[in-house]
Amino acid sequence: MDDTWSFVTEQVIPGLNLGFWATVQLAVPSALLGLFTGIVVGVLRVYGPRPAQRLANGYVSFFRGTPLVVQLFCWYFGLPQICLFIESLGPVMGVLNALHLAWVPRLLVLSPMGAAILGFSLCSGAYHSEYVRGGLMSIRTGQIKAAQALGMSPMQTVLHVVLPQAVRRALPGCGNEIVYLIKYSSLASVVTVNELTGMARGIAKSTWRNTEVFFTVGVYYLLLVTLATFILGWVEDRLSLPGFERRRE
Amino acid sequence: MNDSDIILKVEGLSKAFGNKPVLQDATFTQRRGTLKVLVGPSGGGKSTLLQCINYLIPPDQGRVWLDGRQINPKSRRELSAYRQEVGMIFQDFNLFDHLNALENVRIALLKVKGMAKAAATERAMAELARVGLAGKADLYPAQLSGGQKQRVSIARALAMDPKVLLLDEPTSALDPELIGEVLTVIKDLAQAGITMIMATHQISFSASLADEFLFMEKGRIVEHGSPAELLGKDCCSRTQAFCAKLSELAGDAGQ
Ligand SMILES: Nc1ncnc2c1ncn2[C@@H]1O[C@H](COP(=O)(O)OP(=O)(O)O)[C@@H](O)[C@H]1O
Ligand SMILES: [Mg+2]
Numbered sequence: 137m138d139d140t141w142s143f144v145t146e147q148v149i150p151g152l153n154l155g156f157w158a159t160v161q162l163a164v165p166s167a168l169l170g171l172f173t174g175i176v177v178g179v180l181r182v183y184g185p186r187p188a189q190r191l192a193n194g195y196v197s198f199f200r201g202t203p204l205v206v207q208l209f210c211w212y213f214g215l216p217q218i219c220l221f222i223e224s225l226g227p228v229m230g231v232l233n234a235l236h237l238a239w240v241p242r243l244l245v246l247s248p249m250g251a252a253i254l255g256f257s258l259c260s261g262a263y264h265s266e267y268v269r270g271g272l273m274s275i276r277t278g279q280i281k282a283a284q285a286l287g288m289s290p291m292q293t294v295l296h297v298v299l300p301q302a303v304r305r306a307l308p309g310c311g312n313e314i315v316y317l318i319k320y321s322s323l324a325s326v327v328t329v330n331e332l333t334g335m336a337r338g339i340a341k342s343t344w345r346n347t348e349v350f351f352t353v354g355v356y357y358l359l360l361v362t363l364a365t366f367i368l369g370w371v372e373d374r375l376s377l378p379g380f381e382r383r384r385e
Numbered sequence: 386m387n388d389s390d391i392i393l394k395v396e397g398l399s400k401a402f403g404n405k406p407v408l409q410d411a412t413f414t415q416r417r418g419t420l421k422v423l424v425g426p427s428g429g430g431k432s433t434l435l436q437c438i439n440y441l442i443p444p445d446q447g448r449v450w451l452d453g454r455q456i457n458p459k460s461r462r463e464l465s466a467y468r469q470e471v472g473m474i475f476q477d478f479n480l481f482d483h484l485n486a487l488e489n490v491r492i493a494l495l496k497v498k499g500m501a502k503a504a505a506t507e508r509a510m511a512e513l514a515r516v517g518l519a520g521k522a523d524l525y526p527a528q529l530s531g532g533q534k535q536r537v538s539i540a541r542a543l544a545m546d547p548k549v550l551l552l553d554e555p556t557s558a559l560d561p562e563l564i565g566e567v568l569t570v571i572k573d574l575a576q577a578g579i580t581m582i583m584a585t586h587q588i589s590f591s592a593s594l595a596d597e598f599l600f601m602e603k604g605r606i607v608e609h610g611s612p613a614e615l616l617g618k619d620c621c622s623r624t625q626a627f628c629a630k631l632s633e634l635a636g637d638a639g640q
Contacts, residue, residue, distance in 0.1 A: 282479035379527030
């Protein structure tokens, strides 16, 4: 027992603390970017011009329809291939060189962290957009007519009438998605980010003590999810209005 | 009749949904400070006419003049300016559910008219007081009765200083005991000289205030005239027959 305790405190926790920060650095920007993407895409899907609707729907089907691991591989290993391909095209590089833009294809080579954040944001955004879309469609057309009758432009109507209500209605769903994101951030280890799960796997491999390591990493995720749930609940309370009460389970 | 007396002129407004005409060639002029009342059976096109007037439903044909200026609905800016001058009251209130009474009245002053917050708040409070709701300023739609919601929506429209107010069956969604408070407000507006067009089934109430009745059926204005002309005892107008039937059915809910 003593041995387990000292193993966990001396070998597991220091390593996992590093992974913990990597997970936070991964999950927080991905959650924010994903939410932003989801709102923009959700609005486009409901109110956008027809071509934008098509494009946005296509985006959602693609990202919901393919495994996240595959998406991550594409961003991390696939994009550099495209970079190499562009750099192998003499005439194209000639033009870019002349414009002093030869560095542009290199933008496609992402750091592991960059690729993971891009992948999570885009995937999460697709799911968020579903909740946002549902929220938007729950706003009665009467309120939109009332806004127009007061002289509001379509943009003002969306901004001041539709979105504030849709966001409140979408919040519980989006909150769930953020909790999922924290858990699927563990996939970042496949593109060599040393986040919690990656670190845990490394420690387990070198020490052969799977039980202690993976039990401890479970506690870390539980802590993160609890913290996120608490923050989301606080946000929901802050945004709660008569008629838009937080539904407590 | 002086031309500058005419505030609103509507000519040949028509609208079809698919190949079903729901509004055909609606034409009329309205003088400042008068109240026109639209009556007629459900589905007759009253709501369509009112919403075509401010282009919430784009008419297929027809033209509208406000205060001598023809409206060009293709220009977004002009349309917005025009809509600010034409208030609209809906049957089911259409308050913004996420804003309290004060914010509902104030939002267009802030966002559309670009007023400063203090001035907009003061104006909004004055309009709420006018409809008798100064004490309910911080309640949300979910906390208001139907009659109170409709009064907030009237305050919201009045705050924009409209030249014309369009009312689409403002009391039809209300419980009978709440109709009176809204009718009182509408009566005050009529007496204050606000120009209004109102679709309603409250016949005796509106007969006492209206300058003109328009009877609509199957998308057409089939009769128009003063209440006295159309509703006189020995008059045999369609309006008279329709109104008699209404009061028979409702025991005259207009009282
Ligand atoms: N968006 C729409 N699509 C198709 N038909 C409609 C639509 N809106 C109204 N109508 C039809 O137009 C006719 C007139 O409706 P309306 O103007 O609401 O009449 P009223 O207000 O006098 O009851 C009705 O027959 C209704 O079914
Ligand atoms: Mg109607």
